[in-house]
Amino acid sequence: MNSSTTRRVSGGPVLQDDVTEAITDSFFEELAAVGYGKLSIEAVAKRAGTGKAAVYRRWPSKQAMTVALVSGAAVAATSTGDTGSLRGDVTQLLHEFTAALRHPMTARIMPDLLAEATRNEGFAAALLATIGNPRRENAGRIIRRAIERGELPADTDVELGLDFMVSPLYWRLVVTNFPTEDDYLERLVTKIVSALAA
Known part of the structure; x- marks a missing residue:
């Protein structure tokens, strides 16, 4: 057996x-x-x-298999552990995001999936529901915790803040594929925290 x-x-x-x-x-x-x-x-x-x-x-189909397996890996790659500070949480998030984006498998798969999503509305909707929304919700916890700690104003625009948190890094590593200096993430975290607090 x-x-x-x-x-x-x-x-x-x-x-x-x-x-x-x-x-x-x-x-x-x-x-x-x-x-x-x-x-x-x-x-x-x-x-x-x-x-x-x-x-x-x-899985009943190729699309179902793809959505289930890719979303499981993508969401698991981003944690929202509480480091005790906004800067610490954002730093942790960006380091994990960087590691995920720089993985050789991710670098080969992601552009292809994004291209497919532009051609297939159902596929795009499924990726948004299973990857985009959960990852955004996870990142939102960082901002809400900072509000609860008093590090950010109570009226902080959470949705806009989420755009600030990962978009610059995604643009740098995926869209332009520019190299990053050793202190790049540290400088980016400083800018993001300042923007959230503004």
Whole structure:
């Protein structure tokens, strides 16, 4: 009998976690290699050493698989641990965001997914619901904690503040792909904290 951990989908079959992990790894490898447009469940299954049925038992379609796996990785990459100060929280967020954006797999996958989102409204809406909104909500906790501590005014514009927090870094690392000096994040944090407090 296989000793791997198993779990049961409500009303469905028992799923083996080691198979799910193999499919997940293979999905990201295949996505990075061929892009979303050429991605196929058959290719992911073959790379994982399993059959298409194993993939379909977990996700009903290529889009569902992509949204679930990409969103799980993206949201997990951003924590909102309380460091005790606004500056500390923003610093932690930007360091984690930088590490995620500089990961070789992310660098290959993200531009392709964003391009697909411009062509596919349903895909774009799914990414917003499962990645954009949760990550924005996580980052919003940083601003709300700072308000509670008295570091920011009670009438701070949280929505505008969220735009300030990650957009400059995303622009620098993803859009322009400019190099960053050793003290870049420290200087950026200073600007962001000052803008939030203004």
